[in-house]
Amino acid sequence: xxxxxxxxxxxxxVRSRRGLSHTHAGSLHAxxxxxxxxxxxxxxxxxxxxxxxxxxPSTAITASSPDEKDPFFESAADKPYRHPTFYEIPDGVKHx
Amino acid sequence: MTAxxxxxxxxxxAVFDAAVAADERIEPRDWMPDAYRATLIRQMAQHxxxxxxxxxxxxxxxxxxxSLRRKAILIAKVQDEAGHGLYxxxxxxxxxxxxxxxxxxxxxxxxxYSSIFNYPTLTWADVGAIGWLVDGAAxxxxxxxxxxxxxxxxxxxxxxxxxxSFHQRQGYELLLALSRGTPAQHEMxxxxxNRWWWPSLMMFGPPDDESAHSAQSMAWKIKRHSNDExxxxxxxxxxxxxxxxxxxLPDPDLRWNEQRGHHDFGAIDxxxxxxxxxxxxxxxxxxxxxxxxxxxxxxxxxxxxTAYAExxxxxxxxxxxxxxxxxxxxxxxxxxELQEATA
Amino acid sequence: xxxxxxAAALALGDDAxxxxxxxxxxxxxxxxxxxxxxxxxxxxxxLGQARVLLSLVGxxxxxxxxxxxxxxxxxxLVEQPNGDxxxxxxxxxxxxxxxxxxxxxxxSAEGALTGIAxxxxxxxxxxxxxxxxxxxxLGDGTTESHQRMQRAVDALWRFTGELFQPVEGLxxxxxxxxxxxxxxxxxxxxxxxxxxxxxxxxxxWAAGAGRQGLHTESFGRMLAEMQHLHRSHPGASx
Numbered sequence: 001x002x003x004x005x006x007x008x009x010x011x012x013x014v015r016s017r018r019g020l021s022h023t024h025a026g027s028l029h030a031x032x033x034x035x036x037x038x039x040x041x042x043x044x045x046x047x048x049x050x051x052x053x054x055x056x057p058s059t060a061i062t063a064s065s066p067d068e069k070d071p072f073f074e075s076a077a078d079k080p081y082r083h084p085t086f087y088e089i090p091d092g093v094k095h096x
Numbered sequence: 097m098t099a100x101x102x103x104x105x106x107x108x109x110a111v112f113d114a115a116v117a118a119d120e121r122i123e124p125r126d127w128m129p130d131a132y133r134a135t136l137i138r139q140m141a142q143h144x145x146x147x148x149x150x151x152x153x154x155x156x157x158x159x160x161x162x163s164l165r166r167k168a169i170l171i172a173k174v175q176d177e178a179g180h181g182l183y184x185x186x187x188x189x190x191x192x193x194x195x196x197x198x199x200x201x202x203x204x205x206x207x208x209y210s211s212i213f214n215y216p217t218l219t220w221a222d223v224g225a226i227g228w229l230v231d232g233a234a235x236x237x238x239x240x241x242x243x244x245x246x247x248x249x250x251x252x253x254x255x256x257x258x259x260x261s262f263h264q265r266q267g268y269e270l271l272l273a274l275s276r277g278t279p280a281q282h283e284m285x286x287x288x289x290n291r292w293w294w295p296s297l298m299m300f301g302p303p304d305d306e307s308a309h310s311a312q313s314m315a316w317k318i319k320r321h322s323n324d325e326x327x328x329x330x331x332x333x334x335x336x337x338x339x340x341x342x343x344x345l346p347d348p349d350l351r352w353n354e355q356r357g358h359h360d361f362g363a364i365d366x367x368x369x370x371x372x373x374x375x376x377x378x379x380x381x382x383x384x385x386x387x388x389x390x391x392x393x394x395x396x397x398x399x400x401x402t403a404y405a406e407x408x409x410x411x412x413x414x415x416x417x418x419x420x421x422x423x424x425x426x427x428x429x430x431x432x433e434l435q436e437a438t439a
Numbered sequence: 440x441x442x443x444x445x446a447a448a449l450a451l452g453d454d455a456x457x458x459x460x461x462x463x464x465x466x467x468x469x470x471x472x473x474x475x476x477x478x479x480x481x482x483x484x485x486l487g488q489a490r491v492l493l494s495l496v497g498x499x500x501x502x503x504x505x506x507x508x509x510x511x512x513x514x515x516l517v518e519q520p521n522g523d524x525x526x527x528x529x530x531x532x533x534x535x536x537x538x539x540x541x542x543x544x545x546x547s548a549e550g551a552l553t554g555i556a557x558x559x560x561x562x563x564x565x566x567x568x569x570x571x572x573x574x575x576x577l578g579d580g581t582t583e584s585h586q587r588m589q590r591a592v593d594a595l596w597r598f599t600g601e602l603f604q605p606v607e608g609l610x611x612x613x614x615x616x617x618x619x620x621x622x623x624x625x626x627x628x629x630x631x632x633x634x635x636x637x638x639x640x641x642x643x644w645a646a647g648a649g650r651q652g653l654h655t656e657s658f659g660r661m662l663a664e665m666q667h668l669h670r671s672h673p674g675a676s677x
Contacts, residue, residue, distance in 0.1 A: 006196045007402065007471075009189065026252070027186045028473065029195060031401035032408070034572060039473045042480050043179055047259070063125065148472065155466035159661075162669040163500050163677040164456075164493075167463070168486050174466045175479035182472055220668055270677075278675050386467065394470025396587070397524045400580025407579065 008057060010036040012044050015052040022054050030055075116317055121247035124190035132316055135309065136246050137191050138207070139318065141198045144184035145209035149202075149383050151177045153217040154226060162220060169266050170223060176263070180256045187248040203388045211369065212295050214377030221274055221281075221288035227267015229289070229296040229334070235264060236330045237300065240320035249318075268337065275342045282342075289338070290346045297361075298369045300327040331359050444551040445496050446512075447608030450650055451552070452492030453513035456503060457658075458534060459485035460665060461521055470524050477569060481531070484562040491555050504669035508652075508659050515649040516598040518658040522591065525577055525584070529591035532570035536623050537602045539563045540616055541609075548610070571627050578631025585632065592628065593636045600640030601649055 007029040013022035025044045030036035036055040044050065080086045089096055108127035115122060122128055155174050161167035185195045201207040212230055217223065238260070241253040274285035301307055301323040313319035321329075331350075338345050349362035371377070462482035469475040493499040516534060521527045542563055545556035577588040603617040628635050648654070669677075 006194060007398065009186075026183060026255075027189070028182060029471075030473070031398075031576070032405035035401065035473075035576075038477070038569065038572065042476045043182055043473070046175075046179065046476075046480070065125065148467075151467040151475070158463045158466055159460065159664050160668050162504070162672070162675075164486065164490050164503055166677055168483060168490070171463055171466065171479050171483055171486065175476055175483070178472050178475040178479070182476070185472075273677055277677075278672060280672060281675055390468045390470070393468075394474075394524070396581065396583050397470035397474075397577070400584030401576045403580045403584075404576040 147181035224270035225288035245317035443608035456489035458517040525591035596636035
């Protein structure tokens with residue numbers, strides 16, 4: 001009664017209201033996707049926290065390695081011109 | 097991680113130390129010292145176990161709750177505790193242990209839960225005293241954990257603390273109704289406070305100079321305040337609350353100390369604490385026995401669900417996007433209703 | 440509220456009250472923590488329904504705590520002890536399929552219970568779904584779970600005839616309701632590889648008995664536990 005009862009883990013994503021993306025809420029165990037969805041509903045939306053749920057097997061997630069942190073994200077860090085605050089606009093100019 | 101050379105490990109450790117020093121969060125895949133990982137697993141497991149063992153003393157009164165309103169509140173509260181246990185087990189699992197492993201350790205007595213739950217709930221007022229004092233002490237302990245250095249633990253605690261805010265208030269309100277009720281009700285409330293006060297103070301753990309793990313946990317920012325500091329904070333909070341309740345705290349030495357700006361309080365009987373910790377509290381056997389029984393009697397149910405999942409593992413073809421193909425996604429009878437449920 | 444509307448609210452309120460109490464007994468005993476959460480959700484929904492329905496009739500606490508066993512109007516089905524998880528699921532399946540059909544009809548008709556039924560039917564959809572999902576898993580899971588689930592649906596079958604005894608104050612085509620219930624239930628049981636029980640769904644004694652205040656023996660003990668504290672302090676508020 002040990003390994004056969006060890007249900008797989010699922011990551012839960014909740015859309016808290018219409019217009020927002022699903023965001024990661026946490027994880028849970030369930031024997032299959034249907035039950036994962038139901039358990040997620042009970043566990044993560046007991047207080048009206050959501051209008052829609054995704055459950056994803058935790059094993060299906062591919063993550064970037066923390067060791068690669070610097071090289072992986074470095075090129076983004078040195079392109080400040082991608083951000084609007086990079087540009088100077090004269091005072092008084094609106095709708096920009 | 098264990099294969100890295102000493103130099104590399106030193107490098108990792110420096111990164112880890114710098115992150116902790118800068119109040120950054122450590123995330124599951126970051127390098128961390130083995131002892132940090134072990135401490136977190138121990139603490140989070142104990143915390144999760146406490147939530148689920150903690151269901152028992154209160155669930156003891158669900159079927160006897162004296163009004164339907166109180167009954168609904170109590171069911172919701174005990175349900176939250178199961179939920180909090182689940183959040184915490186999940187957070188612990190990010191460190192590479194499984195929930196089943198942790199439950200095995202609980203069931204075999206190799207991991208602990210908070211000793212407070214080894215006291216019995218003898219009257220209805222105990223439900224109130226647990227809410228006010230035990231949850232109050234827990235919240236005092238837990239609020240700083242929302243800033244704990246380990247990300248998943250801190251996030252779980254944010255959720256727990258947010259949900260727990262009603263737990264303490266309902267307990268206080270329950271006691272207030274009793275205190276202002278009939279003489280028999282008032283007496284019931286006072287008796288419960290008499291029995292729960294000292295065990296609640298023990299919840300903060302041994303005095304700082306005798307606490308085995310405190311110093312290292314503080315350095316790692318798993319813990320933010322010392323046991324004695326939190327205990328003092330709790331006493332200071334409770335004194336005026338007890339007055340407003342019209343109930344006495346059972347400590348003849350309790351008085352305001354102008355000089356310290358805090359309340360002085362009497363000596364705690366640590367021999368009782370040690371005895372309960374060693375398994376000689378009033379309910380140690382009973383709590384573990386019930387937990388084991390629920391787990392063992394549930395085995396066939398968990399096995400059935402696993403067997404069913406294996407038989408029906410015919411996943412539909414992967415849709416382009418989960419939102420674009422909702423109705424092909426699963427064999428749920430009413431998928432749209434469930435997914436769009438505003439609950 | 441008319442007297443007959445009162446009678447209906449009392450019967451349905453008692454169903455919800457008693458079943459929620461039974462589900463509440465599971466707290467801390469469920470086969471897996473996720474089910475502790477799920478069963479509590481259902482218990483809370485039902486308790487909420489009970490409170491609204493009983494409040495239509497009178498003071499909810501007086502009705503719950505100060506009536507004797509013979510004054511309760513709930514179905515015998517809902518008072519049956521939890522048994523193993525399979526029995527709890529079978530009881531929930533029989534009841535929630537019926538409740539969903541009944542409340543669906545009440546919600547779409549004009550009457551004193553329209554609003555309550557409309558809100559409750561959404562909750563009950565979930566209860567039915569929960570019961571069906573578990574019926575499938577237990578029925579079509581392991582040999583042991585299949586046997587347990589079959590035993591449970593068989594054992595509770597004889598309490599299902601009462602579901603279709605007319606309730607005073609409810610204008611319902613009970614025969615049509617029964618046919619719809621059987622269709623839904625048969626489909627679920629067959630998917631779960633279970634056999635639809637044969638045998639009487641009501642004896643001369645059981646048919647409509649709960650609605651007449653005739654209950655099974657375990658109900659008295661359930662009420663004794665539920666009511667003792669409230670009754671020990673007459674007039675106290677909590």
